[in-house]
Amino acid sequence: xxxxxxxxxxxxxxxxxxxxxxxxxxxxxxxxxxxxxxxxxxxxxxxxxxxxxxxxxxxxxxxxxxxxxxxxxxxxxxxxxxxxxxxxxxxxxxxxxxxxxxxxxxxxxxxxxxxxxxxxxxxxxxxxxxxxxxxxxxxxxxxxxxxxxxxxxxxxxxxxxxxxxxxxxxxxxxxxxxxxxxxxxxxxxxxxxxxxxxxxxxxxxxxxxxxxxxxxxxxxxxxxxxxxxxxxxxxxxxxx
Amino acid sequence: xxxxxxxxxxxxxxxxxxxxxxxxxxxxxxxxxxxxxxxxxxxxxxxxxxxxxxxxxxxxxxxxxxxxxxxxxxxxxxxxxxxxxxxxxxxxxxxxxxxxxxxxxxxxxxxxxxxxxxxxxxxxxxxxxxxxxxxxxxxxxxxxxxxxxxxxxxxxxxxxxxxxxxxxxxxxxxxxxxxxxxxxxxxxxxxxxxxxxxxxxxxxxxxxxxxxxxxxxxxxxxxxxxxxxxxxxxxxxxxxxxxxxxxxxxxxxxxxxxxxxxxxxxxxxxxxxxxxxxxxxxxxxxxxxxxxxxxxxxxxxxxxxxxxxxxxxxxxxxxxxxxxxxxxxxxxxxxxxxxxxxxxxxxxxxxxxxxxxxxxxxxxxxxxxxxxxxxxxxxxxxxxxxxxxxxxxxx
Numbered sequence: 001x002x003x004x005x006x007x008x009x010x011x012x013x014x015x016x017x018x019x020x021x022x023x024x025x026x027x028x029x030x031x032x033x034x035x036x037x038x039x040x041x042x043x044x045x046x047x048x049x050x051x052x053x054x055x056x057x058x059x060x061x062x063x064x065x066x067x068x069x070x071x072x073x074x075x076x077x078x079x080x081x082x083x084x085x086x087x088x089x090x091x092x093x094x095x096x097x098x099x100x101x102x103x104x105x106x107x108x109x110x111x112x113x114x115x116x117x118x119x120x121x122x123x124x125x126x127x128x129x130x131x132x133x134x135x136x137x138x139x140x141x142x143x144x145x146x147x148x149x150x151x152x153x154x155x156x157x158x159x160x161x162x163x164x165x166x167x168x169x170x171x172x173x174x175x176x177x178x179x180x181x182x183x184x185x186x187x188x189x190x191x192x193x194x195x196x197x198x199x200x201x202x203x204x205x206x207x208x209x210x211x212x213x214x215x216x217x218x219x220x221x222x223x224x225x226x227x228x229x230x231x232x233x234x235x236x237x238x239x240x
Numbered sequence: 241x242x243x244x245x246x247x248x249x250x251x252x253x254x255x256x257x258x259x260x261x262x263x264x265x266x267x268x269x270x271x272x273x274x275x276x277x278x279x280x281x282x283x284x285x286x287x288x289x290x291x292x293x294x295x296x297x298x299x300x301x302x303x304x305x306x307x308x309x310x311x312x313x314x315x316x317x318x319x320x321x322x323x324x325x326x327x328x329x330x331x332x333x334x335x336x337x338x339x340x341x342x343x344x345x346x347x348x349x350x351x352x353x354x355x356x357x358x359x360x361x362x363x364x365x366x367x368x369x370x371x372x373x374x375x376x377x378x379x380x381x382x383x384x385x386x387x388x389x390x391x392x393x394x395x396x397x398x399x400x401x402x403x404x405x406x407x408x409x410x411x412x413x414x415x416x417x418x419x420x421x422x423x424x425x426x427x428x429x430x431x432x433x434x435x436x437x438x439x440x441x442x443x444x445x446x447x448x449x450x451x452x453x454x455x456x457x458x459x460x461x462x463x464x465x466x467x468x469x470x471x472x473x474x475x476x477x478x479x480x481x482x483x484x485x486x487x488x489x490x491x492x493x494x495x496x497x498x499x500x501x502x503x504x505x506x507x508x509x510x511x512x513x514x515x516x517x518x519x520x521x522x523x524x525x526x527x528x529x530x531x532x533x534x535x536x537x538x539x540x541x542x543x544x545x546x547x548x549x550x551x552x553x554x555x556x557x558x559x560x561x562x563x564x565x566x567x568x569x570x571x572x573x574x575x576x577x578x579x580x581x582x583x584x585x586x587x588x589x590x591x592x593x594x595x596x597x598x599x600x601x602x603x604x605x606x607x608x609x610x611x612x613x614x615x616x617x618x619x620x621x622x623x624x625x626x627x628x629x630x631x632x633x634x635x
Contacts, residue, residue, distance in 0.1 A: 076591065092607030
């Protein structure tokens with residue numbers, strides 16, 4: 001599904017990613033751990049293709065196609081989707097309109113909003129006055145409407161209260177076809193700080209990012225426990 | 241009562257008045273049946289629907305001629321203003337009472353060479369949900385149309401008016417002078433929505449004053465999405481009675497070559513009055529002055545001003561001038577103004593959902609223009625959105 005080879009990325013003239021290699025197979029979910037500022041978000045933003053993330057070297061292959069320099073919206077059309085951690089407010093644009101714009105199947109987004117108890121938000125302006133949890137729900141609804149093959153999630157649990165974690169977890173499981181045990185086609189790459197999300201979504205692999213490099217990969221639960229016990233630096237030294 | 245500030249073009253007044261012919265010299269349509277399909281479409285784009293299923297009355301003036309004037313509701317009177325002047329002995333209570341004919345060359349001209357205009361009065365207690373529509377239509381090139389409108393919402397009444405001002409689809413030049421005096425009496429409500437749909441060499445000089453009595457509400461919506469040579473208007477609303485409310489919403493787009501100087505002033509003379517001015521302006525290369533002036537003269541008043549401007553090209557000017565003026569201590573007055581280009585992160589947010597840059601930009605622009613207009617009945621809000629949508633089509 002996704003193959004990244006020796007990826008070096010600059011942001012505002014500063015080298016942030018330093019030779020990333022990663023492979024995410026069809027139906028796989030990977031987790032990305034790491035300190036603030038280690039480059040996790042930069043990796044997601046670069047995969048999605050945002051302006052300002054300058055690839056200096058290396059390539060990104062998605063579904064067999066080299067997307068390293070492909071425009072953002074074409075990557076979205078090809079099947080990449082990203083949930084924003086702090087999305088902008090779109091004044092005057094209703095969530096209903098946004099969901100309709102995202103929907104690859106007509107009306108799918110609005111239907112999902114009804115299903116997940118988000119009907120009251122349909123006529124509100126996108127993200128305007130939304131709480132942290134509401135933003136997450138709105139982002140995931142948009143993604144579900146978009147129905148991407150590879151979902152990039154940046155700290156999906158941050159700002160969500162315990163009660164809503166269940167719903168968020170459920171939505172992510174749907175996005176990643178976690179109810180399918182065979183022939184799963186949807187893949188995911190999830191940044192998590194707290195690891196809470198691992199209680200709701202099973203992941204196949206975990207990676208630790210330190211100073212712009214992926215320095216460890218393996219069973220996500222083991223890695224997470226290692227980080228909890230010994231901290232990121234120590235965890236990075238350990239070889240699974 | 242003040243009408244204009246910082247008038248940029250004193251010298252142009254005489255020149256403009258000389259340049260255009262009197263509307264009375266060029267006969268307009270005497271009946272709507274004389275209008276062709278293209279013209280009807282043009283009116284529709286200006287918010288005027290001749291099929292009028294949801295309009296309770298229609299007034300159409302083309303050049304100086306009244307092509308239509310009828311109202312289905314007994315409690316609402318609608319007359320060409322020249323007839324009303326005869327019928328009501330010169331409309332002494334209302335005629336040039338809150339505007340001074342000597343204010344400038346345009347008011348003088350309207351007083352001296354009046355073509356017509358409308359008189360609308362809602363009788364006491366008459367509440368009308370569906371709007372009346374009025375249309376001031378310049379049908380020939382190089383015509384100066386001068387109208388004087390009087391609207392009276394008597395005690396406890398409620399009235400909605402949609403006014404569309406436009407020109408013939410194939411003409412480019414003209415001058416429109418529109419004097420309007422609105423009287424909102426005790427506990428009455430007047431919602432006035434004006435859609436401007438002019439042409440590239442048209443000069444527009446509305447001169448408007450409004451007085452709102454105790455417990456009355458005046459809501460104004462102004463929409464101008466098409467090119468125009470020059471608009472210069474500064475309606476002044478005085479809240480004379482306790483608990484009176486005024487709100488001005490405007491949505492203005494200035495394409496290249498347009499010079500639009502608009503704004504409004506609200507004088508809060510009585511205690512516990514409330515006022516709000518909200519403007520959204522877009523420059524595609526034209527110049528917009530977005531003025532707003534709130535004057536608090538009584539205690540316990542609340543007034544807010546909001547100017548938002550979007551620059552969509554490197555050329556063009558948006559000049560926001562928000563002014564707050566307090567004359568007593570116990571007032572709550574505020575303003576916010578912001579001008580700039582569309583935030584890149586908003587465009588990228590939409591692009592990440594699969595929209596291309598152009599689609600993303602137009603979605604944001606549509607949202608920006610989608611000013612929430614409170615106080616409109618659902619039906620009217622729908623009609624207004626339709627009118628805005630029609631206008632946007634040619635943008």
